[in-house]
Amino acid sequence: MKQISIVLFALFLLTFSTSNAQEIEPCGTGNYRSEWLDDYQQNPTLYRTVTVDTLFLPLKIHVVGTDDGGGFYPARSILESLCKLNEDFEPTGIQFYVEGEWNYLMNDNWYDHNFSQGGQMMSINNVSNAINCYIVLSPAGNCGYYSPSRDGIALNKGCLGAYSSTWAHEIGHFLSLPHTFVGWEGQDDFDFSESAPFFMGGRQVERVDGSNCGQAADGFCDTPPDYLSFRWTCSQVDSSMVLQTDPNGEKFRSDGTFIMSYSNDACASRFSEEQIDAMRANITFQRPNLLTNVTVQDDITDYEAEIVSPLLAETVTNFNSVTLEWEPVPNATHYVVHVNPIPVFSALFDEYVVSDNSLTLTNLEAERTYFWRIRPYNAFSTCTEYLDTSSFVTGQLSDLTELEAATDLEVYPNPAEVGQNWQVDFQLSARTPVTINLYTIDGRLLYREAYDLGSGRQQLRLPTSDLSGGLYLLEVRLPKGSLHKKLSVLR
Ligand SMILES: [Zn+2]
Numbered sequence: 482m483k484q485i486s487i488v489l490f491a492l493f494l495l496t497f498s499t500s501n502a503q504e505i506e507p508c509g510t511g512n513y514r515s516e517w518l519d520d521y522q523q524n525p526t527l528y529r530t531v532t533v534d535t536l537f538l539p540l541k542i543h544v545v546g547t548d549d550g551g552g553f554y555p556a557r558s559i560l561e562s563l564c565k566l567n568e569d570f571e572p573t574g575i576q577f578y579v580e581g582e583w584n585y586l587m588n589d590n591w592y593d594h595n596f597s598q599g600g601q602m603m604s605i606n607n608v609s610n611a612i613n614c615y616i617v618l619s620p621a622g623n624c625g626y627y628s629p630s631r632d633g634i635a636l637n638k639g640c641l642g643a644y645s646s647t648w649a650h651e652i653g654h655f656l657s658l659p660h661t662f663v664g665w666e667g668q669d670d671f672d673f674s675e676s677a678p679f680f681m682g683g684r685q686v687e688r689v690d691g692s693n694c695g696q697a698a699d700g701f702c703d704t705p706p707d708y709l710s711f712r713w714t715c716s717q718v719d720s721s722m723v724l725q726t727d728p729n730g731e732k733f734r735s736d737g738t739f740i741m742s743y744s745n746d747a748c749a750s751r752f753s754e755e756q757i758d759a760m761r762a763n764i765t766f767q768r769p770n771l772l773t774n775v776t777v778q779d780d781i782t783d784y785e786a787e788i789v790s791p792l793l794a795e796t797v798t799n800f801n802s803v804t805l806e807w808e809p810v811p812n813a814t815h816y817v818v819h820v821n822p823i824p825v826f827s828a829l830f831d832e833y834v835v836s837d838n839s840l841t842l843t844n845l846e847a848e849r850t851y852f853w854r855i856r857p858y859n860a861f862s863t864c865t866e867y868l869d870t871s872s873f874v875t876g877q878l879s880d881l882t883e884l885e886a887a888t889d890l891e892v893y894p895n896p897a898e899v900g901q902n903w904q905v906d907f908q909l910s911a912r913t914p915v916t917i918n919l920y921t922i923d924g925r926l927l928y929r930e931a932y933d934l935g936s937g938r939q940q941l942r943l944p945t946s947d948l949s950g951g952l953y954l955l956e957v958r959l960p961k962g963s964l965h966k967k968l969s970v971l972r
Contacts, residue, residue, distance in 0.1 A: 504622070505619075505622060505623060505624055505637060505639070505640065506622055506623045506624070507623065507624050507647075507711075507712045507743045508623055508624060508625055508626060508647075508650060508651070508654075508660075508743070509596070509620065509621050509622070509623035509625070509626030509635075510626045510627045510651070510654045510660075511626075511666050512663060512664060512666045512667075512682045512683070512684075513627075513629060513654065513659060513663070514659045514663060514684075514699075514700075515629065515657045515659075517657055517763060517766075517767050518657040518658075518659070518700070518759060518763075519700075521657070521759060521762060521763070522695065522700040522759075528762040528765075528766055530758075530761050530762050530765045532765075533574065534574070535574050535575070535576055536574060536575045536576070536761065536764050536765075536772065537576050537577070537578055537772075537775045537777060537861075538575060538576070538577050538578070538612060538764065538771045538772075539577075539578060539579075539580035539610065539611040539612065539771060539775075540563075540577050540578065540579055540580060540611060540612050540614055541580045541581065541584065541607075541608045541611035541612065541613045541614065542559065542579060542580075542583045542584065542614055542616065543583075543584045543585075543586055543602075543606055543613065543614065543615045543616065544559070544583050544584065544585050544586070544616050545586045545587075545588065545591050545592050545602070545615055545616060545617045545618075546585065546586070546587050546592060547587060547588075547589050547592050548587055548588065548589045549587070550587050550922075550952050550967060550969070552592060552618060553585060554616045554638040554641070555829060555832055556583075556817045556832055556834050557817055557819070557829070557832065557856065558638070558641065558642060559583065559616070560817065560856065560858055560863045560865070561642055561643040561863075562641040562642055562643070562645070562648055563577070563579070563863040564643065564863045564864035565642070565643050565644070565645065565646070565648070565649075566648045566649055566652070567863070567864070568864075569646050569648075569649035569740060569750070570649060570652075572751065572752070572757070573752055573757045573760060573761070574757075574761065575656075575760060575761065575764070576861075577612070577652075578775075578777075578778075578860045578861045579860040579861075579863075580608070580611045580860070581608075582921075582925065583834075584606065585922045585951070585952060586602075586606060586615075586951070587951065587952055587969070588602070590602075591615070591617060592617050592618045592619075593617070593618045593619045594617065594619070594620065594621060594635070595621050596621045596626075596628075599615075599620060599621060599626075599628065599631075599635050600628060600630070600631050602615060602633075602635075603615070603628060603631035603632075603633035603635075604631055607631065607632070607633055609770070610770045610771060610773065610774075611771070612634065612652065612655055612771070613632070613633040613634065614633070614634045614635075614636060614648070614651075615633065615634065615635045615636065616636050616638050616641065617635055617636070617637065617638065618637070618638060618639075619637060620635035620636065620637055621635070623635075623637065624636075624637045624639075624640035624647045625637060625640060625647050625648070625650065625651040626651065626654075627651050627652075627654035627655050632655075634648075634651045634652065634654075634655060636648060636651065644746050645746050646740045646746055646749045646750070647746075649740050650740050650741060650749075653740060653741050653752065653756070653760070656759075656760040656763045656764065656768075657759055657760065657763040657767070658699070658741050658752075658756055658759065658760065659698075659699045659700075659741070660699065660710070660741055660742070660743070661698065661699055661704045661707040661735075661736075661739050661741050661742045662698065662707040662708055662709055662710050662735075662742065662743070663682070663684055663698050663699050664680075664681040664682030664683060664684030664685075664686070664698055665681055665682060665707075665708045665709070665710045666682060666710045667682075667710060668681065668682075668708070668710055669710060669711045671708065673708065673723055673724065673725040673726060674724070674726060675726060676726045676727070676728055676729070676730050677708060677725070677726060677727055677728050678728065679728050681708075684697060684698055685697035685698070686698070686706075686708075686727070686728055687705070687706040687707075687727070688706065688727045688728060688729055688731070689705070689706055689727045689729070689731040689733045690729065690731070699741070701753055701755040701756055701759070702755065703753040703754055703755045703756075704736070704739060704741070704753050704755070704756065705733070705735075705736055706725070706727055706733055706735070707721075707735040707736065707739075707742055708725050708735070709721055709723060709725070709735050709742070709743055709744075710743060711743060712743050712744075712745060713735075713737070713743060713744055713745065714744075714745055714747075715737035715744055715745065715747060715748035716734075716737075719736065719737045719738050719744075719748045720734040720735060720736060720737055721734045721735040721737060721744070722734075723735070737749065738750050738751050739751065739752070739753065740752055741756065777861060778812060778814070778859045778860055778861045778862065779811075779812045779861075779862075780812065780861070780862045781810060781811070781812045781813055781857050781858065781859060781862040781865050784810045784811060784813075784857065784868075785868075786807050786808040786809070786810045786855075786857075786868055787807065787808045788806075788807050788808075788868075788871045789806040789807055789808060790804065790805070790806045791803070791805070791871075791873035792873075793871050793872060793873075794872055794873065794874070795873050795874070796873070796874040796875075796876065797873055797874070797875060797876055798876045799875070799876050800845050800846065800847040800848070800849075800875035800876050800877070801843055801844075801845065801847075802841060802842075802843050803841070803842045803845060803873065803875065804839055804840070804841045804842075805818065805820075805839060805840045805841075805842065805853060806838065806839040807838050807839070807855060807868070808838065809838045810838075810857035812857075812859055812862065813857030813858060813859055814836060814858070814859040814860065815834055815835065815836050815857070815858055815859065816834070816835050816836075816838065816855045816856065816857050816858075817832065817833070817834055817855065817856045817858070818832070818833040818834075818835060818840050818853065818854075818855050819831070819832055819853060819854050819855075819867075820833075820842060820845075820851055820852070820853045821851070821852050821853070822846075822849055822850070822851055822852070823852065824852045824870065824872070826852075826854065826870075831844070843964070843965060844965075845875050846875065847875055847876060847877055848874070848875060848876070848877055849874070849875050850872055850873070850874050851872060851873055851874075851875065852870050852871070852872045853870070853871055853872070853873075854867045854868060854869070854870045854871070855867065855868050856868070889906070889907055889908045890905075890906070890907045890957060890964045890966055891905075891906040891907070892904065892905050892906070892943075892955060892966050892968055893906075895966075895968050895969065896968075896969040896970060896971050897945050897968070897969075897970050897971070898945075898970070898971050899945060899946070899948065899949070899950065899970055899971070899972060900945065900946050901945055902942045902943060902944055902945065903942070903943040903944075903945060903955075903968065904940060904941070904942060904943075905917065905939075905940070905941040905942070905943055905955070905957070906938065906939065906940050906941075907938075907939050907957060907964070908937070908938055908939070909934055909935070909936050909937060909939055910936055911936050912933070912934065912935045912936055913933075913934060913959055914931065914932070914933050914934075914959075915931070915932045915933075915934050915939075915957060915958065915959060916929065916930070916931045916932070916956075916957075916958040917929070917930045917931075917932070917941060917943065917955070917956070917957060917958075918955070918956040918958060919943065919953055919954070919955055919956075919968075920953065920954040920955075920956065921951075921953060921954075922951070922952045922953065922954060927947075927948070927953070928943070943955070945970050948970045949970070949972065950969075950970050950971055950972025951969065951970060952967060952968070952969050953967070953968045953969065953970065954966075954967060954968070955967075955968050
């Protein structure tokens with residue numbers, strides 16, 4: 482029996498925060514300089530790195546939703562954001578891969594959190610030997626932040642995507658980089674027509690002539706002065722509109738190409754050579770644990786997988802159990818599957834993540850046309866394309882299936898406390914084999930039990946003693962279809 486799996490999102494409920502975007506602060510990392518960077522910049526010869534090889538770093542991705550499982554950042558957007566992150570880091574020789582499965586968390590207090598709640602989220606869920614990244618609705622009102630004390634990154638799902646450098650910016654902080662304007666955080670109202678003071682935020686203010694570049698601000702001499710601690714738009718030559726005045730009275734504009742500045746995504750595109758050297762030294766000397774146990778997976782390229790079934794525009798006999806199947810894509814470990822009743826996917830109706838090259842749909846309506854497409858990926862290769870959209874037509878309501886023999890699926894208590902048993906009740910109108918499967922929300926099979934049941938009311942027990950808090954998917958599988966129910970366990 483094929484193992485299918487499964488993330489089904491309530492995508493109707495997903496709204497991207499656009500209306501209140503102007504209230505979001507770019508970054509909550511603040512006036513932060515790592516002690517390691519201070520030491521590195523004072524004694525750079527102690528930190529010579531020899532390797533020019535690509536450094537592969539593991540990301541543990543935590544996708545945070547509400548208590549009732551809504552609001553998760555869609556899988557397709559996670560892939561687009563990961564692709565952009567690796568593009569932003571390409572010139573650094575640092576690349577990122579996904580460690581294990583995405584970790585789905587349901588908690589209102591983490592989904593929209595303050596720094597204290599975010600710290601709790603990280604201390605409970607961080608895994609070791611990975612960069613822990615939490616994708617939430619609102620990380621303390623910012624697009625993102627790196628917490629030095631918890632050593633984790635929180636990201637606003639409205640600030641990620643194919644055109645955003647927010648993720649790269651926060652990982653820059655994780656790998657020891659301060660803002661290019663470090664010391665100026667919070668100085669939004671400064672009158673930049675006046676000469677800047679010699680010190681700001683406990684740091685020397687950097688001068689245009691380069692005379693104090695090694696000690697001032699971020700301590701990098703190839704990132705020129707920048708005092709702008711608010712989101713700003715670039716001119717056509719990628720510099721700031723705002724003219725600033727250094728302590729010598731010299732006027733300048735900020736360079737908007739730096740990812741560690743607050744210029745907007747249209748111009749932020751790079752790290753400086755000194756920033757790159759510092760990040761690579763930081764990995765090698767402070768975070769060597771991130772470099773262990775890497776087995777690089779091959780890229781997914783030049784694939785043309787064929788749809789196996791249903792064939793394009795085929796009318797299938799069932800409507801409540803339709804299996805999609807496609808040829809495996811070389812090097813793919815997972816597929817995102819989109820199923821829509823309209824031929825475009827800008828609005829997503831159903832999105833699934835599966836680890837096998839097939840998926841059984843049980844939530845379709847009769848006599849409708851559905852459009853579907855798949856996108857392969859693996860932990861290292863997320864810049865992949867969708868295969869051509871295919872379609873099929875579902876069968877008529879009157880086509881009886883054995884699935885209709887099972888009705889009234891009830892499970893209680895739901896949510897359950899750890900250690901309580903679930904009672905699974907349903908009605909069978911005839912004798913039939915039934916398999917009970919329990920999956921994690923990202924599709925790992927945890928429990929399977931097969932029964933041969935007679936007709937009538939069924940009452941089965943399902944233990945929760947080995948489960949941790951979170952969301953699970955129950956499947957009651959019959960020969961020609963399945964019933965599903967989302968279950969949750971409280972910790
Ligand atoms: Zn920042």
